[in-house]
Amino acid sequence: MDTDIEQAVSKVQKLCQQVREQVAVEVVGQTQVVDQMIIALLCQGHCLLVGVPGLAKTLMVQALANTMKLSFGRIQFTPDLMPTDITGTEIIQESAETGQREMQFQPGPLFTNVLLADEINRTPPKTQAALLEAMQERQVTVGARTRELDSPFFVLATQNPIEQDGTYPLPEAQLDRFMFQLLIDYPSEEEELEIVQRTTGVTRPVAESVIEPQDLQLAMRLVREMPVASHVAHFAIRLARLTRPDQDAPTFIQEHVAWGGGPRSSQHLVLGAKAHALLKGRLSVDYQDVVAVAAPVLRHRIRLNYAAIASQLTADEIIERIVQNLSTNNDADIDNHSAASQDHRDQSSKVFRSEDVSNP
Structure with missing residues (x-):
């Protein structure tokens, strides 16, 4: 297995x-x-x-x-776009067999x-x-x-x-x-x-299909089943929580952020880190996987205040400072968890399994 x-x-x-x-x-x-x-x-x-x-x-x-x-x-x-323009609508159609009128659903582009x-x-x-x-x-x-x-x-x-x-x-x-x-x-x-x-010649290249639907379902399942060590999950949670300008936040967050990301930020940081590790061919998630998805996950969840706008700060710059701050304070934790991480990787294949992984 x-x-x-x-x-x-x-x-x-x-x-x-x-x-x-x-x-x-x-x-x-x-x-x-x-x-x-x-x-x-x-x-x-x-x-x-x-x-x-x-x-x-x-x-x-x-x-x-x-x-x-x-x-x-x-x-x-x-x-002028209406909700039914995207969801679809029910229309009256006459049956060719019975001649009776009935409601039929016409699906929209969703x-x-x-x-x-x-x-x-x-x-x-x-x-x-x-x-x-x-x-x-x-x-x-x-x-x-x-x-x-x-x-x-x-x-x-x-x-x-x-x-x-x-x-x-x-x-x-x-x-x-x-x-x-x-x-x-x-x-x-x-x-x-x-x-x-x-694009200015006679022909244009066209991409070919290379992945089957069952392979895509396999990849999605592997992401969900990939284990995450507790210290990596805690790193992602701290990263998300540091975007919130509460009394425990760093001074630069309190001074420049109106509000930060909610619990969905932590969820997406961990999920994105799993998929990033999978793309790298690894069976376990590490700190760098969380950092790799931090900006796209958090940038639209951080609302800057007027002080930040006046200083021409961006959400990406705030995220970069948070990552640097967290990484500096996390060096000791990384050393303490290095042995645990190795044990976790050794155990990943035992935890990370499904009866039908090899038979999607």
Whole structure:
């Protein structure tokens, strides 16, 4: 069984590498963003992509869906979009056999595996709330009936950080539903040259499907079953709690943060760290896995106060200082736990097992 688990982890690592390579066939650069999207997908989380237009957000999401043989849908959010436009609606149809009229459900674009919610902050709160139910409960309610969504269900929403006129800022409750907030930056000069060369010719490369649905389900299950040592989980919890400006927080947090992340931050730090370790081919989670996902998990859960805004501080800078502060105070703990970590890794294969891991 131990060998089966190691083979399953190795298989998932290789498949994820193939996904990266195939997405790179269509998308130049943005490798870190692609990795973070894969991590969120394996954790069954959702992503909020923030970037100016033209940075291949749609192409990146569609390529990722294609490599995993997942259905892809897109909603362009506008001020006049209604909840039924995304959830679906019941319509009256006449039966060809009996001639009687009956209500039939016409599913909306939410019924897909990978959903791109383009410019989500341009639609009113009523429509945002319909998406909120789908993201959290993975179901939609139309009329008096609740319908389950397809599995997996993965939402990638986009926001333009420049144009804010006429928008409806996402409430904190909805922001908290996103596991990651990913920042899409401009490509380098070399990457932009390659983009031009790829897209101005006669043909354009297309990503191929490299992962089967059962392999994706295996990867998701492995993430959930991966053990986390208590000191690593405690590290993630302390990291999340240090974002909160209470009396025990560091001075720079009390001076610059209005409020920090809630318990869902700790959950997503641990889940994301598990998936990050899996992508690295490891059977156990370490401190660096938590740190690797800290910024995308926490940046949209930290609300800066006016002092921070006046000082031109960003949430990422606050997170970096928290990590540095925690790492410095944690050096002794790391030494104390090094032997325990080794024992934990030795025991991981015994704890980290499922009767059907090798037979997805």
